[in-house]
Amino acid sequence: MASSFSSQSGHSRTNAPRLCYCGEISPVKTSMASRNMGRRFYGYARYEVDATCGYFKWIDPPMCQHGREVLPKMVAKMNRLENELVTSRRREKIYCKALLAA
């Protein structure tokens, strides 16, 4: 049954650097738009300074309707929890200092 095992990941095609219309290496970016949140795409390196290239290609397939509805809520929840963690750690430090000083 070992014959079904394969070291081929199937991702080798996406690992090769892609070039935009200017011939520069196309950076992998992640969409933050709610319709396509978390979906990766190839953009172009000079996006900030020169938008004339316009190279764009999706890497990930479109997300299903359920994913589109749930993911933005999960990201919002994660951000809220991360903020709470920062506040809690700050508070913990203050309490520890107060305990050590007592």
Ligand SMILES: [Zn+2]
């Ligand atoms: Zn370009």
